Amino acid sequence: MSASQRLILFDVDGTLVDSQGSIVSAMSAAFDGLSLPVPERARVLSVVGLSLPHAMARLASEQGASVQGRLVEAYKEAYHAQRVAQGAASSPLYPGALDVLRALHSEPGNLLGVATGKSQRGLDALLEAHGLEGYFVTRQVADHHPSKPHPSMIDTARAETGAEPASTVMIGDTSFDMEMAKAAGVTGIGVSWGYHSTTALADAASIIDAFDQLPPALEKLWN
Known part of the structure; x- marks a missing residue:
């Protein structure tokens, strides 16, 4: 990388x-x-x-x-x-998610990945249902790792891609995601539309309220 x-x-x-x-x-x-x-x-x-x-x-x-x-x-x-x-x-994409994924995926410098508590079977079915199979170069699932907030998913994703901690970001809606990011030594960006309140995202470097806020938040982070 x-x-x-x-x-x-x-x-x-x-x-x-x-x-x-x-x-x-x-x-x-x-x-x-x-x-x-x-x-x-x-x-x-x-x-x-x-x-x-x-x-x-x-x-x-x-x-x-x-x-x-x-x-x-x-x-x-x-x-x-x-x-x-x-x-x-059964699991619709949030508004703006597909557009942002397409935009981020189209930039040559970006590598997209998933770190989820889903099973491999569940993730594969979801990605297929939404036509997202080709977007993620690394897919970390519950079958192969300790549960979040253990950093194993992020550590493995970094090992697979060669990414450095300073060039890695974890985006999620729960305290488990942000704690996992902190444990792995990478930046966490929280989202306000998920299942934990924003007050639970204390370890997030920033919190976004809509998907179209993600690209500028990433640019601010890395610039």
Whole structure:
């Protein structure tokens, strides 16, 4: 990687796509299926970004590991069924996301990547549904890493691309994303439209309110 190249990593749920309806619905189905009290919507959204076993451990902390494991599998089944039935509509892109991705991808100095709590299967299906398969040179998913905010996803993305910390930025909507960026020694940019309040994004270098604010925020960061 040359000194002029930059690695721009994106979280997915709550940052690129609004999947909260599908997440909450699948979580409700999982808990209902095991005849357990369904967590409130706010609680469910508070754990988005964590890998699924870690998220379920928080939501069902009073249950044993066996029940938590069954909840994980039930959630996966419910979420997959929704995705098959609804396609891209189950997780629509946020306004302006596609235009900004296209613009950033078209600049020769930019390398785009993903660091997400999704599974490989889930991410691949999402990218295919939205026609984004060719945009990201590195894709880090929950299957192969410790849960956020461990820096493993960012560290691996940097290793794959040769990006230096000063030339890497993590964009996300949760405290987990910003804490992961800090742990990896890279800059975090928070987004205000996701699932954590902006007050939770204390480790962000800046917070944007719309996708069209991202390119100027990146230019300010690197200039």
